Structures are given as C-alpha cells and as structure tokens.
Amino acid sequence: MRNSLYSVTLDEALTTVGGHGRYQIHLLIIISGIWMSQALFMMNLPYLLSDPNPNANCIDQDCCEEGFQFPEDSVTNAANEWKLFCGKEYKTTLISLAYFIGLGIGTYIISYLANRFGRKIMTITGLILTSVTLFICAASPSAEFFMAFSLVSGVFVGGTTMTSFIYVHEIVDGEYRNVFAGIIFAAWGFGMMLMSLINWIITQWRIHMIIIGTANILWVPFLFKFYESPRFLASNQGKYSKARYVINCIAQYNQKQPFTEMLEGEKVIGYQETNPRAIASESTSTSSKYSFVPISNGIVSVTESESKVVKRYSCIDLIKLNSLRKVFIVMSFLWFILSFSYYGVVFSIPHYIGNQQLNGTIMALAETLSCLSMAFVLNKIGRQLGFVINFGTAGVCCLMALAFINSSSSNSLIKSANHVIQLILLSLARFTIASVRLISYIYAVECFPTSVRSLVFGVLGLMSLLGSICCPLIIMLGGIIKIHPLFFIGLLLITGSFFSCLLVETLGKNMEDYVEEEKEEMRNPEPSVSIELPSNATSQSTKRKFEKLKEEN
Structure with a gap:
C-alpha cells in the first residue's frame, strides 16, 4: 500500500540502501554479543544453586552444623555459602522462580517502553541496568537479597533480549531475516557453553557474577555508533x-x-x-x-x-483491531505452549551425563546446531510449515517416549534399550522445540507491524512466563493423579501444530509498518x-x- 504515486515502503527503502550490508552485519555482531552475554546468567543459575557435594553423606545432619566445611573438591557456590541444602532447598526454587518472573515482567515493561521511546535507547538502558544488578548480586549478603536482585536482573535481561532482537530485524530484508535470527540464537547457545567453561575454570561464584556483569556493559559503547530503527x-x-x-x-x-x-x-x-x-x-x-x-x-x-x-496503541487494541485479533490470540497460545513444553521436556530428560559442565556443554551445543540448521532451512519450507512440522514432531516424540517410560520389563538389556530410546526421543523433542523457539521470534516480527511489534513481544513474553510457571505445577499435578507430565506436554505440542495452521505464511512478504486500519x-x-x-x-x-x-x- 502506498499513500502516493511516488512513495515507497520502508522495506523497499532499506533494500535500496542495502538490506543486508555492512551496517546490518556489524549490528548483528553486536546484538549476537549481547545475547551471548545475557545467556551467561541464565546458564549460571543451575551451577550457582546446585548441591555443593551430591556425594556427601548428610543423613546425620552433620553437614548443617555450624562451621562444617565440604571437602576441597566440592563446588564453591551460593548453595554452599548459604547452606541452602539444610532444610532451605525451597530457596533455590524461589531464586529460579524469581528470575523467570523477572524475565516475563521485563519483557512486557521494556518492550512497551521500546514501543514509545525507541529500540536503541531501551537496549542500551537494559544492558547498563543488567550489569548494575549483577554487580549488586555479586555482593549479596544472603539468599533473600540475591533472590530480590535476581528478579530485577531478570527484568532487564528479558526486556533487552526481546528489544535487541526487534532492533536488528527491523533493518534487515526478508531474505536474510532467518539467517540473522539463527546466528543470534546460536550466540545464545554459545554463551551457555561459555558459562560451562567459566564454571569449570573459575569456582568462585561471586567472580562469575562480576564477569557476567562486565560482559554485558562492554557492548554499550559499540551500540552508540549505530542509529535508531x-x-x-x-x-x-x-x-x-x-x-x-x-x-x-x-x-x-x-x-x-x-x-x-x-x-x-x-x-x-x-x-x-x-x-x-x-x-x-x-x-x-x-x-x-x-x-x-x-x-x-x-x-x-x-x-x-x-x-x-x-x-499510540495499547494491549486492548491488539484485541479490538480486526486485522490483529486472530493472529495475536493464536500466537499468544503458541508462545504459552512453547515455554511450557520447553521447560517440561528439560525437566523430563534424564540428562546428567558425567558432570554438570559436560552436560551443559552438550545440550547447549545441540540446541545451537538445531537453531543454525533451521535458520537455513526456513526459507525453503516457510514459517508456517516450520511451525507445523516442529510442533508436531516434538509432540509425537514426547508421546512415544512416554510409551517406553511406561514399558515394564525384567530384562536388563531391554531396560537399557528403553533408556537409550527415551533419551533419543526426548532429545529430539527438545531440539525441535528449540527450532520452534527460533521460528516464533521470526514469525512474530513478520506477522505484526512496526507500530505494535514491540508491544506484542511484551505480551508474548508474559504468555511465556505463564507457561514456565504452569510447567512445574503440571508436573506436580501429574505426580498426584499418576499421569506422566509428558502426556500433557505431548498433547499441547500436537495442539500447537494444528493451531499453527491458522496463521498466514509470511515468507517472501514485506514487513508491515502500519496496521490495516491505519x-x-x-x-x-x-x-x-x-x-x-x-x-x-x-x-x-x-x-x-x-x-x-x-x-x-
């Protein structure tokens, strides 16, 4: 649509000046570095709160006596320092929950502000405040203090990742949008692998927090060299x-x-x-x-x-506007399923292979390769078909794994084979869900016009938060009613595959800047x-x- 014989769309304008030129590539490098830095704290949480010595015998409560010290080969982490294993295990759960709640809240608040004040300024602000809160976390005197600032840190991490993703994708032409997304998600996976290496080399958790905070603020001077979207x-x-x-x-x-x-x-x-x-x-x-x-x-x-x-648009307008209502409701439901199933599958996988560092590296590498491969396949199969195939494959894998989990056999060989098949099926489910996560970001960028895009991402972030909170509750419910949580996860994923058919294909189409009514x-x-x-x-x-x-x- 054009308002005049001589006007051109912003997509056409950006293509004219180089839709994937040096400017976009250099900004991609900075945004990828930001995502890598933001991934460090999320990957650090499992190490930070893990049992300092799972092999220690604490049956007699000796480990909880005043002045008790674990052996030198034990992990020097927050759980060790604050003795979160002595009847205080619930605090580790609360710290993780606080961080994820912060992610959801931050995604909405900062995305809303980015829709009003700009992508660049909110990305810079988010990075600075992320670093400040992480430095404060490094000086935490107690678990409660750390919990509070984990929530605040999550606010800025969630908002910064979303806003920076939108920032770079609003200046890239459609043909290369999926490649840029794949590289950014691969940087996130690389950050997770890097955190595993840091934990292996440096055992002091407070130093970890200082390193992560420094890594985030390092990108701020580079961002000042770029322009607003x-x-x-x-x-x-x-x-x-x-x-x-x-x-x-x-x-x-x-x-x-x-x-x-x-x-x-x-x-x-x-x-x-x-x-x-x-x-x-x-x-x-x-x-x-x-x-x-x-x-x-x-x-x-x-x-x-x-x-x-x-x-100026608000959340209510996303429902009121006829041109946005259906795609917004469907996309919100799919983001809920994605978050719920991702964490559900992670919790369901018997994934400890050797030590935590090795496990974290292997799984992060697998997800990185999954995102990179999907980034290059996506332009051939399209966004909608990518949703349908990956949602469906993940759901079928979960239900098939459930069949092997419920299989009972006294033969040790068959038991070993069942365990291997379960691991393969659940790993495949996790990889396909990681692919869906990549597609969901690209799809949301292309489905919604610029005037509401950042606002939509904020609401979708809240739906992801709801999914991540519901996940442990469903797992708990499954234990009560004796139904494995993979049953619910598999059904939701297959439902998501069918709901994906309600979306329109955006491959090869211009990125819209205005809603249809406008x-x-x-x-x-x-x-x-x-x-x-x-x-x-x-x-x-x-x-x-x-x-x-x-x-x-």
Missing part, C-alpha cells in the same frame, strides 16, 4: 525526516546511493528544486510549523507527526495541508505531476 522513527513517532536521515546514513555505511524517494505515510505539500545537500541531512528547521523535506521529482513532504497526532486512513486521508503550486514552477511536466498529486490528497 528507521521503522520505529517513521511508524511509531512519525518522524519521517529523521527516518530518511538514518536510511541515508545506512546507505553511506553500506556504500550505496542516497535514498531520494518519498516514504509511505508522508504527505505531499508541494514542489521545489531538489537540494542534494539536504538529502543526507536531517531537517532541523524551526522556522515553520512543518518539517519540509525535499526529495526526488521536486516533491516536498511534511512529516505525519506534525500534521496529526501519531496513533493504512485505510492513509488511503483516505483528511486534507490537512493545502497544496499550492510554487510560483517558480514553469515546467509543464512538473505542473501535470503537481495536479495529479493534488487530486490524490
């Missing part, structure tokens, strides 16, 4: 002159020709001779009520924000600025163009 500037704030300025800076960075077209959503108000010096500079004129921007064909545009109030207003705008032919316009072709544009407005 031009999609956000145009769609969320109506600052088309700034959006064009950023697009031309990207063009210069990518060594492309300057962008000289009119952006979708701008208003044509007249003609003048194009000033080449004005093309790559931001309009800062304060002498007029409007921001006059000379562009190609002698057109002069005025920014939408200065001719009308920019529409675009309808653009097609039938109310006249806000009178259009007059400049006195110095003598060309007959210019006059004909002007009359045509005047009829449009």
Whole structure:
C-alpha cells in the first residue's frame, strides 16, 4: 500500500540502501554479543544453586552444623555459602522462580517502553541496568537479597533480549531475516557453553557474577555508533525526516546511493528544486510549523507527526483491531505452549551425563546446531510449515517416549534399550522445540507491524512466563493423579501444530509498518495541508505531476 504515486515502503527503502550490508552485519555482531552475554546468567543459575557435594553423606545432619566445611573438591557456590541444602532447598526454587518472573515482567515493561521511546535507547538502558544488578548480586549478603536482585536482573535481561532482537530485524530484508535470527540464537547457545567453561575454570561464584556483569556493559559503547530503527522513527513517532536521515546514513555505511524517494505515510505539500545537500541531512528547521523535506521529482513532504497526532496503541487494541485479533490470540497460545513444553521436556530428560559442565556443554551445543540448521532451512519450507512440522514432531516424540517410560520389563538389556530410546526421543523433542523457539521470534516480527511489534513481544513474553510457571505445577499435578507430565506436554505440542495452521505464511512478504486500519486512513486521508503550486514552477511536466498529486490528497 502506498499513500502516493511516488512513495515507497520502508522495506523497499532499506533494500535500496542495502538490506543486508555492512551496517546490518556489524549490528548483528553486536546484538549476537549481547545475547551471548545475557545467556551467561541464565546458564549460571543451575551451577550457582546446585548441591555443593551430591556425594556427601548428610543423613546425620552433620553437614548443617555450624562451621562444617565440604571437602576441597566440592563446588564453591551460593548453595554452599548459604547452606541452602539444610532444610532451605525451597530457596533455590524461589531464586529460579524469581528470575523467570523477572524475565516475563521485563519483557512486557521494556518492550512497551521500546514501543514509545525507541529500540536503541531501551537496549542500551537494559544492558547498563543488567550489569548494575549483577554487580549488586555479586555482593549479596544472603539468599533473600540475591533472590530480590535476581528478579530485577531478570527484568532487564528479558526486556533487552526481546528489544535487541526487534532492533536488528527491523533493518534487515526478508531474505536474510532467518539467517540473522539463527546466528543470534546460536550466540545464545554459545554463551551457555561459555558459562560451562567459566564454571569449570573459575569456582568462585561471586567472580562469575562480576564477569557476567562486565560482559554485558562492554557492548554499550559499540551500540552508540549505530542509529535508531528507521521503522520505529517513521511508524511509531512519525518522524519521517529523521527516518530518511538514518536510511541515508545506512546507505553511506553500506556504500550505496542516497535514498531520494518519498516514504509511505508522508504527505505531499508541494514542489521545489531538489537540494542534494539536504538529502543526507536531517531537517532541523524551526522556522515553520512543518518539517519540509525535499526529495526526488521536486516533491516536498511534511512529516505525519506534525500534521496529526501519531496513533499510540495499547494491549486492548491488539484485541479490538480486526486485522490483529486472530493472529495475536493464536500466537499468544503458541508462545504459552512453547515455554511450557520447553521447560517440561528439560525437566523430563534424564540428562546428567558425567558432570554438570559436560552436560551443559552438550545440550547447549545441540540446541545451537538445531537453531543454525533451521535458520537455513526456513526459507525453503516457510514459517508456517516450520511451525507445523516442529510442533508436531516434538509432540509425537514426547508421546512415544512416554510409551517406553511406561514399558515394564525384567530384562536388563531391554531396560537399557528403553533408556537409550527415551533419551533419543526426548532429545529430539527438545531440539525441535528449540527450532520452534527460533521460528516464533521470526514469525512474530513478520506477522505484526512496526507500530505494535514491540508491544506484542511484551505480551508474548508474559504468555511465556505463564507457561514456565504452569510447567512445574503440571508436573506436580501429574505426580498426584499418576499421569506422566509428558502426556500433557505431548498433547499441547500436537495442539500447537494444528493451531499453527491458522496463521498466514509470511515468507517472501514485506514487513508491515502500519496496521490495516491505519493504512485505510492513509488511503483516505483528511486534507490537512493545502497544496499550492510554487510560483517558480514553469515546467509543464512538473505542473501535470503537481495536479495529479493534488487530486490524490
């Protein structure tokens, strides 16, 4: 959709100046580094709260006596320091729960703020505050103090990961969007592997927190070299002159020709001779009520924000707007299933192979490879089919594993074979769910327009939080009613496969910037600025163009 004969969409504008050029690649490296750093704390929690010496004999409660020390080969972690194994095991659960609650809350709050104030500024703010809270965690005097700041840290980690993902994907063309997502998710997996290595080399948990905090704040100076998302500037704030300025800076960075077209959503108000010096500079004129921007064909545009109030959307609008309602409800349900099933499968896998560091490295490597492979396959099978296949495969694997778990045999060989098959099936389920997680981010970016995208991600984060909280409750319920939790997980995953069919395929389509109702207003705008032919316009072709544009407005 275009509001004028001469306007182009932001997708077309970014493609013109290099949709996957040097600028995008360099930003991808920074965002991948941010995701790697953010993964460190999440992977550190299991080590931080693990039993310091699972082989120790504490039956007589000797381990809990004042002054007791574990052997030198025991883990020097928070659980050891605060003796969380002496009738205080519930605190380890509460610390993990606090962190995940923080993730969900932060995803919503920071995503909402990013929808109002910008992707770049909220990513930088989130990184700084993440580092501050982690440094405070390193000085924690008690488990309760650590729990409180784990929640706060989760708030900034959840919001920063979501916002940074949107930030980089709003300037990448559709053909490479899945590749960028795969690399970012692979960086997350690499961060998990790196944390396993750090735990193996350094045993002091407070040093871990300082390292993680430092790793996050290191990326802040690099982010200042990049610009705000031009999609956000145009769609969320109506600052088309700034959006064009950023697009031309990207063009210069990518060594492309300057962008000289009119952006979708701008208003044509007249003609003048194009000033080449004005093309790559931001309009800062304060002498007029409007921001006059000379562009190609002698057109002069005025920014939408200065001719009308920019529409601000809320969570209620996601349900009220007909163009968003169905896809929003379906996507929310799928994100709930994804979070619920991922943690459910993790808890169900008999996954300790050797020691924790080896286990963490193997599983992180497997998920990393899964995300990378899906990133390159996704452009061939599409987003919707990727959802259907991976949700369905994960559900079938869970139900098949359940059949082998319930199988009873006295033959030791058969028991060993059953154990191996269970591990293979549940590992395959985990890998396919990891693929779904990758697709879900790309799908959400492409399904929802820029004007509500960050807001939608915030709500989807809350649905993920709900799923992660319900998971241990369902596992507990399964123990009470004697039904294995894999039964519920398998059914939900298969249900998710069917619900995926309700979504539309977005492969090969432009990323939308405005909701359909907003675009309808653009097609039938109310006249806000009178259009007059400049006195110095003598060309007959210019006059004909002007009359045509005047009829449009």
